[in-house]
Amino acid sequence: MSKSFVLSSRVINNKINHPSFEKRFSHNPSNSLNDLDLFRRGQPFDLYKELRESAPVFFHPPMHTDPEPGYWVLTKYKDIKTVSMNPKIFSSQYSTGNLLTLGSEENRHPKLFKSTIDHMLNLDGEMHLNLRKEHMPFFKHGYIDELQKKVSLKVSDLLDEAEKLNEFNLVKEISQQLPIFTLSEILGIPESDRQKLIEWMEFLELAQYFTLEQIKQNEEGITDTTPDPALVEMFNNMIDEMFDYGRFILNKKKDKPENDLLSAIANAKIEGEDLSQEFLDGSWLLIVFAGNDTTRNTMSGGIKLLHENPEQKQLVLDDFERVSGLINETVRYVSPVIHMRRTSLEETFIGEQKIGPYEKIALWYGAANRDPEIFDSPDEFNILRENADQHLAFGIGRHTCLGKPVALMQLREFYSQFLSRFPYYQITGDWKVAPNNFVHAIQEIPIRLKK
Numbered sequence: 001m002s003k004s005f006v007l008s009s010r011v012i013n014n015k016i017n018h019p020s021f022e023k024r025f026s027h028n029p030s031n032s033l034n035d036l037d038l039f040r041r042g043q044p045f046d047l048y049k050e051l052r053e054s055a056p057v058f059f060h061p062p063m064h065t066d067p068e069p070g071y072w073v074l075t076k077y078k079d080i081k082t083v084s085m086n087p088k089i090f091s092s093q094y095s096t097g098n099l100l101t102l103g104s105e106e107n108r109h110p111k112l113f114k115s116t117i118d119h120m121l122n123l124d125g126e127m128h129l130n131l132r133k134e135h136m137p138f139f140k141h142g143y144i145d146e147l148q149k150k151v152s153l154k155v156s157d158l159l160d161e162a163e164k165l166n167e168f169n170l171v172k173e174i175s176q177q178l179p180i181f182t183l184s185e186i187l188g189i190p191e192s193d194r195q196k197l198i199e200w201m202e203f204l205e206l207a208q209y210f211t212l213e214q215i216k217q218n219e220e221g222i223t224d225t226t227p228d229p230a231l232v233e234m235f236n237n238m239i240d241e242m243f244d245y246g247r248f249i250l251n252k253k254k255d256k257p258e259n260d261l262l263s264a265i266a267n268a269k270i271e272g273e274d275l276s277q278e279f280l281d282g283s284w285l286l287i288v289f290a291g292n293d294t295t296r297n298t299m300s301g302g303i304k305l306l307h308e309n310p311e312q313k314q315l316v317l318d319d320f321e322r323v324s325g326l327i328n329e330t331v332r333y334v335s336p337v338i339h340m341r342r343t344s345l346e347e348t349f350i351g352e353q354k355i356g357p358y359e360k361i362a363l364w365y366g367a368a369n370r371d372p373e374i375f376d377s378p379d380e381f382n383i384l385r386e387n388a389d390q391h392l393a394f395g396i397g398r399h400t401c402l403g404k405p406v407a408l409m410q411l412r413e414f415y416s417q418f419l420s421r422f423p424y425y426q427i428t429g430d431w432k433v434a435p436n437n438f439v440h441a442i443q444e445i446p447i448r449l450k451k
């Protein structure tokens with residue numbers, strides 16, 4: 001990769017094919033995975049089950065604004081694993097990489113669309129391995145052990161503050177705060193700038209919905225309810241601010257490197273050359289998004305699950321050694337990353353379905369994690385489940401989540417301290433989830449810590 005390497009400009013015109021071979025399964029699903037409102041109620045596990053049972057490799061119509069043909073939906077554990085483990089046949093780099101679609105050209109956000117492509121999640125082969133290596137020192141045991149001490153203190157501070165409030169939104173006061181703190185420590189972001197990251201994340205979670213709604217309404221000629229222009233402007237300003245800040249801090253770290261991940265990214269040399277500006281923007285977006293949302297939603301999801309399953313909570317309270325089981329089972333059950341995408345590069349089979357070259361394939365992790373072939377009574381939340389750690393929520397294969405040890409460490413600190421201090425907390429109202437089919441984004445959980 002050289003300074004002039006810009007993945008987005010190379011792959012954007014890669015062609016995606018219609019299915020070349022006859023569809024093995026015909027099925028008329030009860031709902032559409034493109035319906036973002038469906039995801040406001042949590043992930044559609046019933047729909048996953050229906051597809052897994054009736055059409056485990058199902059050709060789904062395209063997203064509303066997608067000029068390309070639709071995509072294959074995989075809902076079986078073994079198919080998702082096979083695809084993830086065969087990067088030579090199933091590329092992360094071809095076309096728009098891991099994203100299902102960028103929508104039609106005229107509707108793309110000028111800055112956001114490039115950066116959603118130009119990062120390591122969307123690279124294949126040696127280039128991917130080389131860039132991943134640059135990140136590695138900040139995800140190794142020694143580093144994480146040191147980080148854990150700071151995380152532990154932060155959890156304790158957050159719980160002290162929360163105790164004073166007693167009743168509050170768990171997401172806002174705790175689940176959003178901890179991953180931002182941890183990530184900022186790894187990246188080297190000064191304390192005074194950290195709150196901005198939270199605001200940017202909130203907007204990014206809504207970006208998918210916001211764009212689709214705007215397009216639908218324009219198409220239907222509805223003018224009185226189209227998004228408020230002030231809101232559109234605010235959204236665009238937020239995106240600009242996020243990238244401007246990324247450039248500012250990466251430049252600073254390039255000039256005066258410190259022992260942090262942003263300094264490593266800013267000074268990464270691949271094949272002897274610096275990363276292009278596009279790749280720096282993309283790496284900034286990836287790390288900020290990947291490192292935040294995922295852990296946040298697992299934290300919130302686990303607290304909700306324990307409230308709904310008091311006998312499981314009691315198992316932890318009886319023996320805190322069971323926190324490990326709680327973490328694995330929560331990540332399996334919540335599956336905060338909803339899907340990733342690959343593209344076939346040659347003729348191949350997935351299960352019984354023959355696939356041609358350059359077809360889109362979406363891996364629905366939440367569906368894999370409820371596959372009864374692997375997990376007994378998969379819809380039960382059971383912290384004693386022996387094989388819970390076989391879940392695919394972190395992906396599998398060469399793109400397996402780099403931040404997995406950091407996520408697990410934070411979850412351990414959070415659940416251990418929270419449950420020992422507030423074992424009898426109550427969830428006092430309905431949760432609110434963002435309309436998003438890429439990340440399961442919990443926005444609100446009203447909670448009371450003590451009677």
Ligand code: HEM
Pocket residue numbers: 084098120121122132183286287290291292294295298331335336337340393394395396397398399400401402403404406407
């Ligand atoms: C419960 C929390 C998390 C979950 C469920 C999760 C899930 C995932 C998934 C599914 C992938 C893509 C795998 C693939 O395409 O095969 C991924 C990649 C990645 N994650 Fe996470 N993640 C979590 C937390 C984190 C954290 C805390 C960080 C950083 C601090 C992080 C950084 C990354 C990065 C950099 C990649 C790209 C790896 C590559 O392309 O080689 N993640 N994650």
